[in-house]
Amino acid sequence: MGYYTPPVYNTSGMKSDLAQESENFLRHAVASAMSGYEPRDSQTRMLEACAEILDSGGILMAEAGTGTGKTFAYLIPIILSGKKALISTRTINLQEQLASKDLAFLASLKKFSYVIAKGRGHYICLRRLYAFQPADTEETAEHKRVVEWADETDNGDIEEFSLHKKPLIWDRVCSDADACRGKKCGYLRGCSYFAARRKWEAADILVTNHALLAVNAMLDDDKKLLPPSEALVIDEAHSLDSVVSDQIGIDLSEGGMERIFNKLLKVDQRGVYKGHLSKSPELFSDVEELKVKAGLFWTRVRASVENRRVIKGGFALKEELSGLADSIASLLEKIRTSALNLFTEDEELDLKAELLRLRALREEIGIFPEEQAGYVRWAEIEGNRTALRMSPIYPSGFIRENLLPHYASAVLTSATLSVSGDFSLMEDILGITGAARLALPSPFDIKKQVRVEIRKGIDLQQDNGPARLAEVILKEASRKKGGTLALFTSRAVMSRTWQLCSEGLKTAGLNPMTQGEMSNRKMLEIMRAGTDSVIFGLDSFWEGVDVKGDALNCLIITKLPFEVPTEPLVVARTEEIRKKGGNPFRDYSLPRAILKFKQGFGRLIRSKDDTGRVIVCDERILTKNYGRQFLAGIE
Ligand code: SF4
Numbered sequence: 001m002g003y004y005t006p007p008v009y010n011t012s013g014m015k016s017d018l019a020q021e022s023e024n025f026l027r028h029a030v031a032s033a034m035s036g037y038e039p040r041d042s043q044t045r046m047l048e049a050c051a052e053i054l055d056s057g058g059i060l061m062a063e064a065g066t067g068t069g070k071t072f073a074y075l076i077p078i079i080l081s082g083k084k085a086l087i088s089t090r091t092i093n094l095q096e097q098l099a100s101k102d103l104a105f106l107a108s109l110k111k112f113s114y115v116i117a118k119g120r121g122h123y124i125c126l127r128r129l130y131a132f133q134p135a136d137t138e139e140t141a142e143h144k145r146v147v148e149w150a151d152e153t154d155n156g157d158i159e160e161f162s163l164h165k166k167p168l169i170w171d172r173v174c175s176d177a178d179a180c181r182g183k184k185c186g187y188l189r190g191c192s193y194f195a196a197r198r199k200w201e202a203a204d205i206l207v208t209n210h211a212l213l214a215v216n217a218m219l220d221d222d223k224k225l226l227p228p229s230e231a232l233v234i235d236e237a238h239s240l241d242s243v244v245s246d247q248i249g250i251d252l253s254e255g256g257m258e259r260i261f262n263k264l265l266k267v268d269q270r271g272v273y274k275g276h277l278s279k280s281p282e283l284f285s286d287v288e289e290l291k292v293k294a295g296l297f298w299t300r301v302r303a304s305v306e307n308r309r310v311i312k313g314g315f316a317l318k319e320e321l322s323g324l325a326d327s328i329a330s331l332l333e334k335i336r337t338s339a340l341n342l343f344t345e346d347e348e349l350d351l352k353a354e355l356l357r358l359r360a361l362r363e364e365i366g367i368f369p370e371e372q373a374g375y376v377r378w379a380e381i382e383g384n385r386t387a388l389r390m391s392p393i394y395p396s397g398f399i400r401e402n403l404l405p406h407y408a409s410a411v412l413t414s415a416t417l418s419v420s421g422d423f424s425l426m427e428d429i430l431g432i433t434g435a436a437r438l439a440l441p442s443p444f445d446i447k448k449q450v451r452v453e454i455r456k457g458i459d460l461q462q463d464n465g466p467a468r469l470a471e472v473i474l475k476e477a478s479r480k481k482g483g484t485l486a487l488f489t490s491r492a493v494m495s496r497t498w499q500l501c502s503e504g505l506k507t508a509g510l511n512p513m514t515q516g517e518m519s520n521r522k523m524l525e526i527m528r529a530g531t532d533s534v535i536f537g538l539d540s541f542w543e544g545v546d547v548k549g550d551a552l553n554c555l556i557i558t559k560l561p562f563e564v565p566t567e568p569l570v571v572a573r574t575e576e577i578r579k580k581g582g583n584p585f586r587d588y589s590l591p592r593a594i595l596k597f598k599q600g601f602g603r604l605i606r607s608k609d610d611t612g613r614v615i616v617c618d619e620r621i622l623t624k625n626y627g628r629q630f631l632a633g634i635e
Pocket residue numbers: 124125126127128175176179180181182183185186187188191192193194
């Protein structure tokens with residue numbers, strides 16, 4: 001049973017022409033061209049709702065369970081409407097998949113144009129490439145390979161580079177807004193980035209990602225990168241919140257600072273000065289002093305600031321930060337008066353781009369020390385990373401005021417936007433008001449296809465918790481009925497459990513893999529190729545895993561995925577709810593965990609023929625009152 005609130009403007013209850021036309025297209029053109037196509041009521045309903053929103057304007061929140069065919073449900077009305085549309089999805093992989101599969105198929109049935117839009121740093125800059133001065137033999141070889149590729153490529157997109165891995169010199173030869181000569185550039189006619197921008201302008205459908213969508217929304221109207229569109233679709237809309245927050249927040253990291261300083265000046269292994277300021281010896285001591293000061297600052301952060309604890313009021317190391325900002329300001333002034341004009345035009349352009357980054361760094365340093373309403377600050381001191389972070393508590397204001405108003409119609413869709421048809425959590429987080437809503441369950445027969453089993457007596461807070469969990473994983477995977485995915489919520493528990501059972505899994509003839517030992521993509525490729533894989537995965541495996549058949553038929557949910565209550569963003573959000581008189585558990589933690597549980601659960605059944613078992617190793621699903629809401633969320 002789905003939940004559909006018809007848009008208020010469609011009072012007649014009649015299907016619009018566009019809805020009818022889209023349905024006909026789906027039932028005839030698509031059905032006859034696609035082998036094995038089966039009509040799905042949920043897909044038709046979503047298609048109609050998308051057509052209504054395109055016709056009348058407004059926002060549609062459309063939750064569509066696995067197997068609905070939501071991509072065709074929004075693409076077909078867009079294509080038939082003839083409106084220019086922007087489709088945003090979470091990752092570049094998903095962009096490529098949408099273009100190469102769904103859009104390519106639909107374009108074989110109906111004429112329209114589409115193209116992928118990526119951030120500027122994905123495209124080659126010929127000016128920087130030909131001005132590049134390799135510093136050693138490795139750079140010379142890399143440069144040669146990139147030049148050869150640049151001569152042949154049609155689109156200059158690094159993803160096409162034959163080595164499938166970004167060359168080491170890429171950030172010094174890719175397109176960069178701050179180092180671009182624009183209309184004065186001698187390479188403008190062959191410039192990949194501007195050629196791509198022209199294609200973006202001309203295309204009927206532009207496929208972008210959430211990060212570029214957020215960056216675009218931050219720019220003034222005359223500086224927008226993406227062309228205006230009448231319609232916007234945000235696919236994987238459940239992830240928009242975190243991507244937008246990352247873009248509009250601050251991430252001041254030790255590594256990031258070092259990278260900026262090293263681009264200005266760095267001593268290589270042979271003691272030779274390299275970098276943009278290597279021709280200005282009078283500035284060497286200033287840069288070196290700045291590096292020392294920054295190093296001391298980060299040492300003090302590690303010594304005196306607690307990892308992932310909310311920073312309230314004025315920042316304790318405010319004086320040190322302001323000393324750093326002063327040193328950067330003084331270096332900027334010295335460079336302005338003494339170092340510019342010493343270089344070739346190309347060198348100077350790159351130096352100016354670095355100076356802009358240095359200026360932006362100084363600005364962020366200036367913002368961080370004081371508390372800002374609606375933002376939360378914390379430090380991250382983990383492994384090799386030390387950073388100061390500032391993030392909006394909710395990106396709702398930004399999305400409502402800067403992002404959505406540019407589009408007459410917007411569809412936000414995902415498999416997880418509601419808790420049993422209630423969209424209020426996601427609407428609050430994303431700043432959505434007055435939207436039409438549609439919640440469509442998966443058309444698969446989940447009750448028949450999945451057996452849910454609950455294992456009791458595993459408490460991961462207790463010392464023996466990982467050992468009991470390891471026993472369950474070993475026993476279930478050893479049944480050898482297909483691949484197993486164990487989803488964890490804590491790295492420490494995952495590592496401990498891995499230590500306890502990975503050898504046993506190998507001895508049982510299985511192929512265990514744990515997140516981090518190779519790329520997620522590689523692990524999933526291996527899983528798809530056989531039926532003996534056992535993957536131990538954290539956050540990124542709770543979503544986006546699409547493995548059909550016996551390659552994955554056992555999903556182990558090690559713990560109900562409540563967010564860690566001490567995480568800064570969670571602390572700030574729960575405080576805000578409490579201030580407004582709400583109940584943080586009921587209004588935030590529980591629905592958030594249910595959405596994530598649904599995401600994880602959705603990894604198992606990817607087609608109507610898939611079957612499998614979900615083993616939940618958290619008895620709270622039975623013993624707590626709220627437990628049944630998790631089960632209701634997946635029925
Ligand atoms: S126009 Fe800008 S991005 Fe293009 S080649 Fe010239 S400098 Fe590079």
